[in-house]
Amino acid sequence: MLSGNQVKTINALKLKKNREIQRQFIAEGSKLVIDLLYSSYHINALYATPEWIGMNAASVRLGKIIPQQVTEKELSRITALNTTSPVLAIVSIPSAEVQPLSFNNKLVLALDDIRDPGNLGTIIRIADWYGISAVICSETTVDLYNPKVVQATMGSIARIPVHYTSLADFLSGLPATHKVYGSFLEGENIYAKELSDKGVIIIGNESNGISGSVAKFVTDKLHIPSFSTGGFGEHAESLNASVATAVICSEFKRRIM
Amino acid sequence: MLSGNQVKTINALKLKKNREIQRQFIAEGSKLVIDLLYSSYHINALYATPEWIGMNAASVRLGKIIPQQVTEKELSRITALNTTSPVLAIVSIPSAEVQPLSFNNKLVLALDDIRDPGNLGTIIRIADWYGISAVICSETTVDLYNPKVVQATMGSIARIPVHYTSLADFLSGLPATHKVYGSFLEGENIYAKELSDKGVIIIGNESNGISGSVAKFVTDKLHIPSFSTGGFGEHAESLNASVATAVICSEFKRRIM
Numbered sequence: 001m002l003s004g005n006q007v008k009t010i011n012a013l014k015l016k017k018n019r020e021i022q023r024q025f026i027a028e029g030s031k032l033v034i035d036l037l038y039s040s041y042h043i044n045a046l047y048a049t050p051e052w053i054g055m056n057a058a059s060v061r062l063g064k065i066i067p068q069q070v071t072e073k074e075l076s077r078i079t080a081l082n083t084t085s086p087v088l089a090i091v092s093i094p095s096a097e098v099q100p101l102s103f104n105n106k107l108v109l110a111l112d113d114i115r116d117p118g119n120l121g122t123i124i125r126i127a128d129w130y131g132i133s134a135v136i137c138s139e140t141t142v143d144l145y146n147p148k149v150v151q152a153t154m155g156s157i158a159r160i161p162v163h164y165t166s167l168a169d170f171l172s173g174l175p176a177t178h179k180v181y182g183s184f185l186e187g188e189n190i191y192a193k194e195l196s197d198k199g200v201i202i203i204g205n206e207s208n209g210i211s212g213s214v215a216k217f218v219t220d221k222l223h224i225p226s227f228s229t230g231g232f233g234e235h236a237e238s239l240n241a242s243v244a245t246a247v248i249c250s251e252f253k254r255r256i257m
Numbered sequence: 258m259l260s261g262n263q264v265k266t267i268n269a270l271k272l273k274k275n276r277e278i279q280r281q282f283i284a285e286g287s288k289l290v291i292d293l294l295y296s297s298y299h300i301n302a303l304y305a306t307p308e309w310i311g312m313n314a315a316s317v318r319l320g321k322i323i324p325q326q327v328t329e330k331e332l333s334r335i336t337a338l339n340t341t342s343p344v345l346a347i348v349s350i351p352s353a354e355v356q357p358l359s360f361n362n363k364l365v366l367a368l369d370d371i372r373d374p375g376n377l378g379t380i381i382r383i384a385d386w387y388g389i390s391a392v393i394c395s396e397t398t399v400d401l402y403n404p405k406v407v408q409a410t411m412g413s414i415a416r417i418p419v420h421y422t423s424l425a426d427f428l429s430g431l432p433a434t435h436k437v438y439g440s441f442l443e444g445e446n447i448y449a450k451e452l453s454d455k456g457v458i459i460i461g462n463e464s465n466g467i468s469g470s471v472a473k474f475v476t477d478k479l480h481i482p483s484f485s486t487g488g489f490g491e492h493a494e495s496l497n498a499s500v501a502t503a504v505i506c507s508e509f510k511r512r513i514m
Contacts, residue, residue: 005438031494083334118375126500128493168512190391191511221335226387227510236290236385236413243383243503246496250504253484 002074010078010090011150016143025145026078026143026180027157029085030056035155037063041091047075048087056087070197080147093145096163103144104175106133107198107252110167112214113140114206114241120144121152122242123203128156129248135162136170138214171200171217180219183244188223190251197256201248206241222248265345267335273400280350283335284414285312286342292412294320299349304332307343311345318434320346337404338510350402353420363390364455364509366489367424369471370462371399371498371509377401378409379499380460385413387506392419393427393457395471423480426458428474437476439467442480447508453514458505463498479505 012018013026024044027036030052037043037059046060046067053060053067060067076084109132114120120142127135142149144162153160171180179199200216204210210218224239224247239247269275270283281301284293287309294300294316303317303324310317310324317324333341366389371377377399384392399406401419409415428437436456459475461467467475479503481496496504 075352078291122497122500125493125497128485129483129496131486154493154495159493189514224386224451224507226386228268228385229388236416238380238411239503240379240382240499241380242497243500246500246503247507250481250507257446257448 002068002070002077007077010088011080013090014080014147016146019093019143019145023095024090024120024248025150026039026080026147027089027091027150028081028087028147029077029151030087032150032153032155032157033089034059035158036091039158041094041158043089043091045090046087047078047089049075052086067094076227081151088155090232096161097207103134103200104178105198107196108132108134108136108200109245109249110136110138110170110200110202110214111141111209112138112167112202112210114203115140115142116206116241117142117146118152119206119240119242121149121154121157122154123245124149124160124162125156126242126249127160128153130253132249135160137162137164137177138167140162155158167202167214171214174200178219179224180217181248182211182215182218182220184215184221184223185216187223188240189225190222191225193202193220193222195248195255197252200253203241203245224248240249259325259327259334264334267345268337270347271337271404273403273408273431276350276400276402277434280352281347282350282407283337283404284346284348284407285336285338285344285404286408287344288344289407289410289412289414291316291343291346291413293346296415298351298415299347300346302347303344303421303507304335304346306332310342320498338408360391360393360457361435362455364453365389365391365393365457366425366473366502366506367393367395367457367459368398369395369424369459369467370465371460372397372399373463373498374399374403374441376463376497376499377403377413378406380502381406381410381417382413383503383506384417385410387510389417389506392417393424394421395424396417398422414422424459424471425474428513430470431457435476437474439472439477439506440505441467441472441475441478441480443487444480446482447479447505450477452490452509452512454461454509460502460505481505 042061043065143175179196182202300320300322304327436453439459
């Protein structure tokens with residue numbers, strides 16, 4: 001049985017300021033929680049139905065945590081999502097310093113002010129699929145530990161390192177020879193351009209694209225061309241930020257096969 | 258000033274059954290409404306703030322409709338979205354028969370039971386960007402005229418023909434030589450496979466993929482490989498349906514450049 005105090009502490013985690021004070025976040029859903037139990041994340045508490053605990057005993061043992069049995073009704077009092085799942089975990093926020101040089105020989109994504117939780121979660125899922133080494137977020141990017149972001153990663157949060165920092169500071173700390181890619185209307189056709197297997201790929205804000213203070217670090221401007229044949233004199237103005245990320249990651253990675 | 262009867266009629270359009278009875282749907286947001294005014298869609302009514310009407314006089318003339326001036330407060334009573342926009346249009350649902358043979362020499366998408374409104378809208382936007390000729394939806398796919406779908410198309414609904422039909426009927430009406438592509442775990446690596454510039458690309462349901470009754474029509478099985486280097490013994494299980502659509506459309510179209 002959940003105490004009133006537990007319910008209050010967990011519900012407080014829906015707000016970023018409380019996540020920062022408590023240094024922990026909510027993760028819900030069977031696949032996501034199991035992925036976290038298998039990862040290096042530290043689980044502070046696990047609330048689940050007796051059925052879920054019975055079916056997932058091996059995974060639970062990995063988390064080195066004694067789960068607390070609760071009813072679905074109790075879970076509905078602490079869920080941060082629209083649909084209640086049979087398991088909810090409280091997970092420690094890891095602390096991590098960003099060392100630009102540690103990304104020197106890798107391909108990483110840098111997100112410049114991504115605001116939509118669904119986009120951030122989907123981008124992390126794409127990074128996981130395409131073997132991207134890390135995701136570096138501007139300080140204005142939506143919080144990774146927002147319950148909607150955690151959910152949208154579909155478990156990829158357990159595998160992809162995500163850091164928040166000033167992108168200008170991060171990019172200025174890279175060696176001068178380091179490739180920095182960004183998408184611009186006047187960029188070169190990505191399908192025809194030579195792409196490196198290491199570097200930083202900058203993804204811009206949903207409405208405004210890449211900001212001026214970040215754009216000046218870009219060494220290679222890219223563009224995903226439209227293949228629209230016109231129609232009513234117009235075509236789609238842009239691709240969604242996570243869709244563009246997928247197309248870009250696909251182009252970078254297929255070349256090294 | 259909106260009458261109580263107008264408010265009632267418009268709010269009824271949030272439900273599919275009422276859209277089918279009235280044969281019209283709600284479109285909101287300046288870019289979307291302007292795209293529809295420039296398209297072959299017929300606008301039945303236009304509700305907008307005086308400021309919006311003043312700034313968009315040329316577009317409004319194209320719609321051959323006299324806009325009704327309303328306040329933002331009145332718009333908030335009829336919006337189907339979380340955020341009220343300065344313009345809302347009531348648009349006729351066009352009637353269209355699906356003729357499989359008319360897609361004979363084109364590249365089209367066929368959606369097998371896409372349930373998420375955001376996914377359907379994003380897929381239509383991708384189809385617009387990549388010059389896909391049409392989107393054929395199974396009868397179980399979420400309704401195109403759902404306000405969240407209309408919104409997520411970001412105006413591409415004005416340019417891409419979308420039809421609902423039984424996919425089995427549609428596919429069985431195609432010539433035997435017609436290519437039908439689908440994504441399967443056991444499919445061939447899409448990056449290495451030869452792809453045609455015409456055919457049908459089937460996109461499966463978010464959880465269950467392509468259904469058995471549709472899979473039997475597939476002539477070419479594809480697979481988007483993961484480039485994950487592992488990590489905690491696992492990687493992302495799948496890509497989101499709209500993200501996979503983007504990667505597939507990108508692969509089909511870059512080859513014909």
